[in-house]
Amino acid sequence: MLVITGASGQLGRAVAAEVAARRGGEGLVLATRSPAAVADAIPGAEARRADFGDPASLADAFAGADGVLLISTDDIADRATGQMAAIDAAKAAGVGHVWYTSMLSPEPGNPAIIAPSHWATEEHLRASGVDHTIVRAGFYADFQVYEAAASAASGEFVHNRGRGRCAYLTRADIARTLAALLVAGGRAGETLSLTGTESLDAVELAARYAEVAGRPVEPVEIGDEELLEALGGSTEGHNQYGARLTVSIGQAIRAGLLDLVTDTVRELTGSAPEPLEAVLARHAAAIRQRG
Ligand SMILES: NC(=O)c1ccc[n+]([C@@H]2O[C@H](COP(=O)([O-])OP(=O)(O)OC[C@H]3O[C@@H](n4cnc5c(N)ncnc54)[C@H](OP(=O)(O)O)[C@@H]3O)[C@@H](O)[C@H]2O)c1
Structure with missing residues (x-):
């Protein structure tokens, strides 16, 4: 069972x-x-x-x-x-x-x-x-759709990631990989890392957001405190934790801790994870609507 x-x-x-x-x-x-x-x-x-x-x-x-x-x-x-x-x-x-x-x-x-x-x-x-x-x-590619839409709307991708990289993959790819593992069993004692196919920095992400939005998106790097302030992190309440989370994830990316590409999804399921570009293309209409 x-x-x-x-x-x-x-x-x-x-x-x-x-x-x-x-x-x-x-x-x-x-x-x-x-x-x-x-x-x-x-x-x-x-x-x-x-x-x-x-x-x-x-x-x-x-x-x-x-x-x-x-x-x-x-x-x-x-x-x-x-x-x-x-x-x-x-x-x-x-x-x-x-x-x-x-x-x-x-x-x-x-x-x-x-x-x-x-x-x-x-x-x-x-x-x-x-x-x-x-x-x-790895982090959900699904969430990059919101980031792309917000960037399309403002024409700027504001971040604190430096030139750090991250390889996003969809929740669906994580789910089918977990299912393959559960059904196959074994692998006791192993630690597996699931990532997308391509590790992208903020400049590369902004270029992809611009392409799908059909309008320029400028990558704008700011400091941690400035980003926290911009996200409403200095105010009390619901926003505060989300803002701190976003800033701290940016710090982890900047430190190179998310810059990893593995082939584990393909090894376990027989097919590679969906590239971020394809995920964004699937949501192009919604992203452009905000642009
Ligand atoms: N890789 C990423 O980028 C990323 C992004 C967001 C989240 N995550 C992590 O991945 C998890 C699953 O993501 P999701 O997309 O399915 O998020 P979700 O739809 O928000 O699901 C939240 C999950 O937390 C469970 N949960 C909350 N409190 C619980 C409790 N007291 N006891 C047992 N379960 C509890 C919920 O279970 P029930 O409501 O069914 O009890 C539900 O499965 C998240 O909870 C989070 O830890 C990863």
């Missing part, structure tokens, strides 16, 4: 659909805080309640599982505790293999504010004694 946590999220749904396409929905458990939302999502699959903040729910959700995919949560401020509790629950339930969705280069020293929680979870998993595979995923 295979359990996928976070099964009502976008990645969780996509992985579950890809797993079902490969081996059917029987023996697949969709574990989520909202089981009603996925009750009919996959014929033959079972929906169970699982909340990383509620250990009792995890014991029930993982009962009888041979493998569990732990999808990192979006509770970025305080997710390590719950994710580590989920690893403990998988161990207590006698789960044979755990997969965890981490980020590229989460080691201490990475300035991205999402890195420490991924690293703490990875370390907990390595120390758990449970067979596991850590899947470090």
